[in-house]
Amino acid sequence: MRHASNPRRATSGHLCALSLFAVLAAPTQAGVLSGTVTAADGTPIAGAIVSVTDAQGRSQAVYSLEDGTYRLDTGLSGALDVLGRKRYYEDAHATLELGGEGSASRDFTLAAITDPKALSDAHPALSHFSMMAFDEDPKALFSRPNFARDCLTCHQLGNAFTRWQRPAESWVPTVQRMHGYLGDASEEDIRARSEFLARSFDGRLATSRPTVPYDPMLAQATIYRWSLEDAVVPHDAEFDEENHRIYISEMFAGELLEVNLDNGEVKHMKLPDDGMPPGGMFAKMGLPSPYGLTISRSPHSLTKGHDGRWYLSDSIGAAITAFDPKTGEFQNYDMEKGSLYPHTIRTGLDGRIWFSITFSDQIGRFDPKTGGMTVIDLPKTPSLSTPGTTVPYGVAIHPESGDIWYAKLASDKIGHIDPETLEVTEYDSPVKAPRRQRFDKQGYLWVAGFSDGAIARIDTRTMDAKVIPLPVFAEGEIPAPYALAVHPDTQDIWINDTMNDVAWRYIQAEERFVVYPLVLRGTYTRDFTFTHKGWACTASNPIPPAALEGGVPELICIDGGSAGAVASR
Numbered sequence: 349m350r351h352a353s354n355p356r357r358a359t360s361g362h363l364c365a366l367s368l369f370a371v372l373a374a375p376t377q378a379g380v381l382s383g384t385v386t387a388a389d390g391t392p393i394a395g396a397i398v399s400v401t402d403a404q405g406r407s408q409a410v411y412s413l414e415d416g417t418y419r420l421d422t423g424l425s426g427a428l429d430v431l432g433r434k435r436y437y438e439d440a441h442a443t444l445e446l447g448g449e450g451s452a453s454r455d456f457t458l459a460a461i462t463d464p465k466a467l468s469d470a471h472p473a474l475s476h477f478s479m480m481a482f483d484e485d486p487k488a489l490f491s492r493p494n495f496a497r498d499c500l501t502c503h504q505l506g507n508a509f510t511r512w513q514r515p516a517e518s519w520v521p522t523v524q525r526m527h528g529y530l531g532d533a534s535e536e537d538i539r540a541r542s543e544f545l546a547r548s549f550d551g552r553l554a555t556s557r558p559t560v561p562y563d564p565m566l567a568q569a570t571i572y573r574w575s576l577e578d579a580v581v582p583h584d585a586e587f588d589e590e591n592h593r594i595y596i597s598e599m600f601a602g603e604l605l606e607v608n609l610d611n612g613e614v615k616h617m618k619l620p621d622d623g624m625p626p627g628g629m630f631a632k633m634g635l636p637s638p639y640g641l642t643i644s645r646s647p648h649s650l651t652k653g654h655d656g657r658w659y660l661s662d663s664i665g666a667a668i669t670a671f672d673p674k675t676g677e678f679q680n681y682d683m684e685k686g687s688l689y690p691h692t693i694r695t696g697l698d699g700r701i702w703f704s705i706t707f708s709d710q711i712g713r714f715d716p717k718t719g720g721m722t723v724i725d726l727p728k729t730p731s732l733s734t735p736g737t738t739v740p741y742g743v744a745i746h747p748e749s750g751d752i753w754y755a756k757l758a759s760d761k762i763g764h765i766d767p768e769t770l771e772v773t774e775y776d777s778p779v780k781a782p783r784r785q786r787f788d789k790q791g792y793l794w795v796a797g798f799s800d801g802a803i804a805r806i807d808t809r810t811m812d813a814k815v816i817p818l819p820v821f822a823e824g825e826i827p828a829p830y831a832l833a834v835h836p837d838t839q840d841i842w843i844n845d846t847m848n849d850v851a852w853r854y855i856q857a858e859e860r861f862v863v864y865p866l867v868l869r870g871t872y873t874r875d876f877t878f879t880h881k882g883w884a885c886t887a888s889n890p891i892p893p894a895a896l897e898g899g900v901p902e903l904i905c906i907d908g909g910s911a912g913a914v915a916s917r
Contacts, residue, residue: 392416405575476506558821568909628664733758742784801826
């Protein structure tokens with residue numbers, strides 16, 4: 349076992365401790381930290397984040413209420429780092445000792461940021477990205493929708509790591525990495541994009557001040573975080589109902605991570621090479637490896653099979669890897685030659701495993717009972733992306749029929765596959781750059797529209813769609829919904845955001861969004877999974893990790909409170 353360590357501390361701050369005391373309390377299951385968050389003039393601050401972090405890198409956070417008060421019931425104890433944070437205010441931080449059954453009070457006075465440069469830096473990446481001079485022609489490669497589709501797919505442009513002023517030559521390595529992900533080595537394309545980025549990030553300051561609205565449901569929420577200290581790019585996370593662990597595919601280390609939510613222990617398990625050379629199948633075929641990876645196996649997505657094993661899509665090794673959590677054994681199942689980059693993976697109703705194959709425009713099917721592999725070529729459609737591939741992406745299984753539905757990120761298509769006849773039918777997507785999708789219990793297909801800043805609910809019987817734009821907090825600052833998942837009990841839609849340092853929750857019954865500000869700047873979350881307690885969990889892993897504040901990837905779980913929690917299943 350390897351343990352996370354070294355909690356991240358706020359890099360700047362202003363703290364006025366109006367009161368701090370520890371008192372004995374009646375024995376309870378958790379310590380209590382409470383207090384009030386106010387501005388310098390005494391005005392209560394609603395929606396401020398108050399976070400505590402222990403020596404193992406485990407964190408808990410709550411939001412201040414409309415009257416500025418907060419209460420954090422925590423199982424963490426010992427020397428704790430305390431952070432008070434609200435966008436456009438200076439951070440407040442301190443340390444305190446908290447016993448497992450004790451209580452403490454800490455009041456924060458947050459000073460408003462007045463320096464123009466510091467105020468610009470407090471803006472999310474989306475604000476800086478939205479200042480770029482995009483082509484007004486929506487079909488142009490440098491239009492906002494197409495540029496976002498190409499460049500925000502893997503990177504968060506506009507954060508502190510990317511927005512510093514530099515010449516085009518300094519952008520070339522970054523652009524080469526981005527283009528290499530989809531196999532585009534065109535020097536002309538790389539040069540054009542590098543020059544555009546150099547012109548765009550010219551040192552201008554952001555002044556738009558997007559403000560996340562306070563929602564009363566934040567009063568019920570607690571954010572749990574686990575520092576993944578030794579991880580590089582932990583990608584998709586999935587909860588295991590049997591052992592109450594979260595498993596995460598670690599793309600850049602060729603590992604599967606197992607996280608114990610109770611004590612923060614992280615187990616690293618390396619996928620066996622089985623003769624696959626560094627660079628995987630790409631190296632075997634004489635092609636450059638995506639991201640320049642030199643590992644042999646690179647798991648991207650994972651799904652629990654009916655046989656109790658986890659199945660991982662090995663992106664550069666061109667295989668499906670099975671992992672047995674009871675024995676700890678791995679087994680690789682290679683795809684046929686020419687099929688490259690298995691991506692999103694899901695389990696069909698009959699136990700067969702379905703997955704998208706992005707580089708070769710295919711959908712794959714693996715039968716765990718026979719070991720048989722079937723690859724389906726998708727219809728040829730125009731690509732809206734610079735590299736020219738259509739990028740088959742999200743995969744979803746209809747809860748009643750078992751039919752397969754997929755999305756083409758770079759072709760704006762939604763596709764259907766009959767699981768028995770393998771007949772393929774494609775439709776125009778109601779949202780641009782459809783990424784991941786999921787079905788709800790009623791059989792509606794929910795799709796994240798990455799370039800549109802919207803989600804869509806599709807009736808797959810008629811293909812009628814309802815498009816629901818995500819709220820925009822400043823003019824022109826359109827969110828980038830990366831993925832979505834449906835809570836199995838509440839049926840709320842949880843949506844990942846790669847540019848705004850928030851998580852979104854769409855409450856179907858009320859047709860409204862609740863927005864959860866996340867603790868760190870530079871968050872880039874991937875796909876939500878749900879625990880037996882009803883928590884919505886996701887990994888934060890920008891590429892490179894240095895783009896995330898503190899430079900350490902993490903696992904984030906949001907307990908939405910009474911409306912989002914369920915009894916242990």
